[in-house]
Amino acid sequence: MSAEAKHDATTAGADPHEHDHIKHYTKIYVTLLVLFGISVLGPVVGSAVGSKALVLITAFGIALVKAYLVCAHFMHLNIEKRYIGYLLTTTVVFMFLFYAGVSPDVMEHRGRNWENVAAQQETLRAQREHALHPEGHGEGVPAEEH
Amino acid sequence: MAQPVPEHADSNDAHGHDAHDAHGHHEQSFWSKYVFSVDHKMIAMQYMFTGMAMGIIGGFFSYVFRMQMAFPGHSIPFFGVVTPNEYNMLITNHGTIMIFWLAMPVLVAAFGNFLIPLMLGCDDMVFPRINRLSYQIFLLSAIVLIGSWFVEGGGFGGAWTSYPPLSAKSQYNLTSWGSTLWVIAVGLEFVAFLLGGINFVTTAMNSRAPGMRMFDIPIVVWMIVLASMLFMGSVGPLLAGAVMLAFDQQLGTGFFDPVRGGDPILWQHLFWFFGHPEVYVVLLPAVGIVAEIITVFSRKKLFAYKTVLYTAFGTGVLSFFVWAHHQFIAGIDPRMANVFTATTVLISIPIAEMMFVYVATLYGGSITLTTPMLWALAFIAEFIIGGVTGIFLGASGSDIYFHDTYFVLAHFHYTFVPIAVIAVYAGFTFWFPKMFGKMMNETLGKIHFWGTVLPFNGIFIPLFVTGMAGDHRRIHNYKNFPELTTPMHEMWREVATISLLVLIAFQFVFFANLIWSLRKGKAAGNNPWQANTLEWVAPSPPPHGNFAELPNCYRGPYEYSVPNREKDYWPQNEPA
Amino acid sequence: MATKPIATTRSATTIPTGRLAIWWVLASEVVIFGGLLASYIMHRLGHPEFGDYASHTNTYIGAVNTFVLLTSSYFAVRAHNEAEHGRGKAAAKWLYLTCLGAVMFLCIKSFEWHHEISEGFTITKNAFWSFYYLAAGLHACHVIGGGIIMLIIAEDAKKNKELQRVELIGIYWHFVDVVWIFLFPLLYIAK
Numbered sequence: 001m002s003a004e005a006k007h008d009a010t011t012a013g014a015d016p017h018e019h020d021h022i023k024h025y026t027k028i029y030v031t032l033l034v035l036f037g038i039s040v041l042g043p044v045v046g047s048a049v050g051s052k053a054l055v056l057i058t059a060f061g062i063a064l065v066k067a068y069l070v071c072a073h074f075m076h077l078n079i080e081k082r083y084i085g086y087l088l089t090t091t092v093v094f095m096f097l098f099y100a101g102v103s104p105d106v107m108e109h110r111g112r113n114w115e116n117v118a119a120q121q122e123t124l125r126a127q128r129e130h131a132l133h134p135e136g137h138g139e140g141v142p143a144e145e146h
Numbered sequence: 147m148a149q150p151v152p153e154h155a156d157s158n159d160a161h162g163h164d165a166h167d168a169h170g171h172h173e174q175s176f177w178s179k180y181v182f183s184v185d186h187k188m189i190a191m192q193y194m195f196t197g198m199a200m201g202i203i204g205g206f207f208s209y210v211f212r213m214q215m216a217f218p219g220h221s222i223p224f225f226g227v228v229t230p231n232e233y234n235m236l237i238t239n240h241g242t243i244m245i246f247w248l249a250m251p252v253l254v255a256a257f258g259n260f261l262i263p264l265m266l267g268c269d270d271m272v273f274p275r276i277n278r279l280s281y282q283i284f285l286l287s288a289i290v291l292i293g294s295w296f297v298e299g300g301g302f303g304g305a306w307t308s309y310p311p312l313s314a315k316s317q318y319n320l321t322s323w324g325s326t327l328w329v330i331a332v333g334l335e336f337v338a339f340l341l342g343g344i345n346f347v348t349t350a351m352n353s354r355a356p357g358m359r360m361f362d363i364p365i366v367v368w369m370i371v372l373a374s375m376l377f378m379g380s381v382g383p384l385l386a387g388a389v390m391l392a393f394d395q396q397l398g399t400g401f402f403d404p405v406r407g408g409d410p411i412l413w414q415h416l417f418w419f420f421g422h423p424e425v426y427v428v429l430l431p432a433v434g435i436v437a438e439i440i441t442v443f444s445r446k447k448l449f450a451y452k453t454v455l456y457t458a459f460g461t462g463v464l465s466f467f468v469w470a471h472h473q474f475i476a477g478i479d480p481r482m483a484n485v486f487t488a489t490t491v492l493i494s495i496p497i498a499e500m501m502f503v504y505v506a507t508l509y510g511g512s513i514t515l516t517t518p519m520l521w522a523l524a525f526i527a528e529f530i531i532g533g534v535t536g537i538f539l540g541a542s543g544s545d546i547y548f549h550d551t552y553f554v555l556a557h558f559h560y561t562f563v564p565i566a567v568i569a570v571y572a573g574f575t576f577w578f579p580k581m582f583g584k585m586m587n588e589t590l591g592k593i594h595f596w597g598t599v600l601p602f603n604g605i606f607i608p609l610f611v612t613g614m615a616g617d618h619r620r621i622h623n624y625k626n627f628p629e630l631t632t633p634m635h636e637m638w639r640e641v642a643t644i645s646l647l648v649l650i651a652f653q654f655v656f657f658a659n660l661i662w663s664l665r666k667g668k669a670a671g672n673n674p675w676q677a678n679t680l681e682w683v684a685p686s687p688p689p690h691g692n693f694a695e696l697p698n699c700y701r702g703p704y705e706y707s708v709p710n711r712e713k714d715y716w717p718q719n720e721p722a
Numbered sequence: 723m724a725t726k727p728i729a730t731t732r733s734a735t736t737i738p739t740g741r742l743a744i745w746w747v748l749a750s751e752v753v754i755f756g757g758l759l760a761s762y763i764m765h766r767l768g769h770p771e772f773g774d775y776a777s778h779t780n781t782y783i784g785a786v787n788t789f790v791l792l793t794s795s796y797f798a799v800r801a802h803n804e805a806e807h808g809r810g811k812a813a814a815k816w817l818y819l820t821c822l823g824a825v826m827f828l829c830i831k832s833f834e835w836h837h838e839i840s841e842g843f844t845i846t847k848n849a850f851w852s853f854y855y856l857a858a859g860l861h862a863c864h865v866i867g868g869g870i871i872m873l874i875i876a877e878d879a880k881k882n883k884e885l886q887r888v889e890l891i892g893i894y895w896h897f898v899d900v901v902w903i904f905l906f907p908l909l910y911i912a913k
Contacts, residue, residue: 018803018807021803022800022803025796025799025800025803026796029792029793029796032792032796033789033792036785036788036789036792039907039911040781040785043781043907043911055911059907059911060907063903063904063906063907066792066903067900067903067904070795070896070899070900070903071896071900073799074795074796074798074799074892074896075892075893075896075897080737081735081736081737084737084745087745087746087749088745088748088749088752090379091379091749091750091752091753091756092752092756094379094380094466094753094756095752095753095756095757095759095760097466097467098383098415098419098756098757098760099760099763099764101415101419101469101470101482102412102415102419102760102761102764103764103767103768104478104479104481104482105409105411105412105415105477105478105479105482106409106411106412106415106761106764106765106768107764107765107767107768108479108768109768111479111480111481112479112480112481113480114477114479116404116409118404118405119404119407119409119768119769121405122404122405122406122407122769123769123770123771126407126769126771126774126848127770127771130771130774263729266729268727268728268729268732269727269728269729270727270729271727271729272727272729272730272739272743273730273743274727340750343746343750344743344746344747347746348739348742348743348746349729351734351735351742352729352732352733352734352735352737352739352742353728353729353730353732353734353739354732354734358734378746378749378750378753379749379750379753380753381750381753381754382750382751382752382753382754382755382756382757383753383754383756383757383758383760383761384757385754385757386754386755386757386758386761386856386860387757387761389856389860390761390852390856393845393852393856397845397846398846399845399846399849399852399856400846400848400849400852401761401849401852401853401856406848406849406852407765407769407771407772407848407849407850408765408849408852409765412761412764412765416757416761419757696728
């Protein structure tokens with residue numbers, strides 16, 4: 001399935017750089033696969049040795065690198081007009097802004113002069129149940145029960 | 147980004163000629179011309195009239211609940227006695243309709259669709275079929291919303307803000323079908339506007355007339371494009387949230403239920419992260435319409451084009467940083483309230499700056515008080531009242547008292563009515579000649595104007611007063627609150643309601659004007675207002691393809707009263 | 723009404739109109755998925771018990787799906803390469819391969835979900851599973867929609883028509899891939 005085999009007679013003046021394009025894309029793809037492999041093995045190793053940092057860096061750090069590679073080289077953002085990259089970065093920044101503004105209320109279950117009693121109790125309940133049934137499927141309050 | 151007048155000019159002429167022929171000699175059936183049109187002007191009309199029809203329904207709802215407020219327990223003419231559930235449904239759907247099915251379709255979609263290709267000197271939007279699809283989804287959303295009122299249990303009554311757990315559990319809201327149909331309608335409306343927005347932004351960025359640089363684009367086009375960008379950047383989380391709410395309602399998931407691991411405050415944040423930029427999504431086009439009108443009728447260039455533009459950008463960016471001022475007493479962390487107070491007070495600055503630029507534009511101008519100009523001036527005056535009263539609400543300390551009182555309601559009606567009513571009438575009366583080829587009746591127009599603006603103040607000034615005096619929002623019958631049933635409270639509520647009745651009566655003058663003008667209005671010609679922007683080059687109304695020859699652009703849009711010129715206007719397409 | 727308006731062919735930004743539009747589509751999709759995932763992360767970090775719930779996801783199936791999507795992304799960029807050189811038929815073939823990847827992804831996911839549901843891990847089980855099905859489900863809807871549009875574009879490309887659209891659906895497809903690149907660690911790995 002090489003590109004040469006698919007070479008169509010209608011293409012006049014074949015692009016001399018075309019071979020480089022295919023090589024380039026293939027290189028990126030292989031890099032992605034390698035990174036992917038590390039991102040799967042890393043957490044396995046990390047949880048085996050009990051290193052949360054290793055898990056996070058291999059899972060999420062590599063995800064960032066893979067995303068960058070796909071965006072830059074497959075979406076061709078590396079040769080696109082700059083402001084398109086800025087536009088997309090801005091939307092990502094908005095998501096960080098959203099996170100920053102909302103997590104003090106939703107992620108935290110206590111703050112200045114307030115406590116989210118229901119959420120704290122739910123967390124305690126779930127942790128107690130997990131301690132009792134470590135392998136069990138019994139987590140979670142079924143919909144009908146309240 | 148200066149662009150020389152390119153060689154495109156010739157090829158455009160050639161294409162223009164061909165395109166015109168290709169489009170012009172088609173005999174279109176009723177269905178393809180009016181119902182399934184891909185022409186941006188027809189789609190604009192579809193949005194305009196659907197929006198206005200929905201506005202009439204929303205206005206009818208406000209008539210009913212205001213009558214209930216002033217004369218609780220009575221049978222309201224054309225409705226009957228208002229039960230508490232019906233009251234909730236009326237106020238919820240009034241708010242929802244006015245924002246999503248009146249302000250947005252008319253200001254963004256109708257004016258955007260009509261004006262953008264014309265003002266940019268091109269023949270249509272870049273994606274006509276996506277344009278048509280966006281209207282079809284919008285129409286579907288309106289039908290779903292209307293349907294929600296007729297299903298078992300009735301229409302959703304959990305307020306347009308739809309906070310869970312009230313909105314998530316039908317055992318609380320009592321409208322298990324109505325609440326889900328409401329969510330679906332809103333979600334569909336969001337999708338329609340996302341699609342439409344892509345057309346507006348792409349057309350404005352790419353399809354300008356040859357020679358039209360960035361700063362030659364009319365302000366209203368910039369504003370509608372910015373509004374689309376704001377919408378596209380802020381609606382995502384709420385679209386996700388709407389699906390979450392619908393799942394909570396119908397599938398029994400617990401996204402917003404703390405006992406199940408969720409959080410109701412998450413909904414509030416998702417809603418307002420969009421909800422605040424949304425008010426600027428509707429404000430910016432209104433402000434843009436006013437800019438076009440005041441320059442034409444004061445024969446003066448916009449005082450500071452770039453300032454208006456940069457303050458609009460600044461407002462847009464800042465609008466993403468203020469949302470939790472709607473949640474000051476909802477139980478958010480008080481330290482966040484400090485942050486949002488600061489940003490909220492800050493955002494008043496760029497908008498005030500815009501108003502100052504408009505006043506400076508008028509200053510020293512040669513002013514003609516036509517109907518559109520009256521509406522535009524009223525916008526500035528009334529909106530300033532809205533803006534100033536917002537400061538009391540943006541400061542978290544005073545908001546502790548004002549939140550959920552009629553003070554808030556009066557504040558946002560002093561911003562929303564100028565946006566959704568005053569600016570809409572301004573734009574409609576201004577571009578009516580272009581849209582329909584006839585002039586509107588000036589006398590009827592002025593009667594309608596005064597009969598709308600004066601009663602409008604008669605409705606909402608009393609509500610500032612009663613709000614400060616303790617009237618809570620969303621109360622079906624104040625007789626249940628003895629401290630709010632004093633003669634003073636009741637009198638002001640009645641004044642507000644009677645003013646609304648007067649305002650409604652005068653809207654019939656508008657409809658009379660509409661019908662009269664369409665039948666007997668004077669022929670408008672291409673450019674009855676002697677304006678500069680490119681839409682006035684096309685015939686009135688513009689044919690399919692808009693221009694016989696696609697125009698080039700040689701200067702900015704506000705070259706009025708340029709010294710040493712015979713005419714006091716200088717159309718953008720006239721060669722130097 | 724088969725003719726395109728002249729507006730579509732103009733390009734004041736020098737970015738072709740279709741591609742400019744796709745970037746805006748992606749911008750709005752970033753905030754849709756971003757809002758959903760940010761909400762998930764907040765719950766995840768605030769509820770330590772989610773870690774236990776998440777242990778019941780199948781990392782290996784998730785990994786296979788990640789591989790499938792990465793590969794289909796590679797096929798999509800190969801399709802773009804063919805289209806760029808005017809070889810519509812070849813571009814269409816690569817697009818069909820990409821669609822095949824989409825179908826594989828969906829089959830694997832159906833199998834995975836079927837298994838999880840039969841074990842009792844339904845969408846109402848708890849908030850973790852609600853987010854899991856909603857996020858992956860929303861992503862899957864985008865895979866389905868993208869796949870259908872890709873087939874339509876491949877039909878035209880086969881006849882050497884509208885070849886510029888191959889790049890556009892490719893960009894969309896890469897975005898769908900990037901979303902999954904983040905979904906995979908969020909839902910499957912962080913336990």
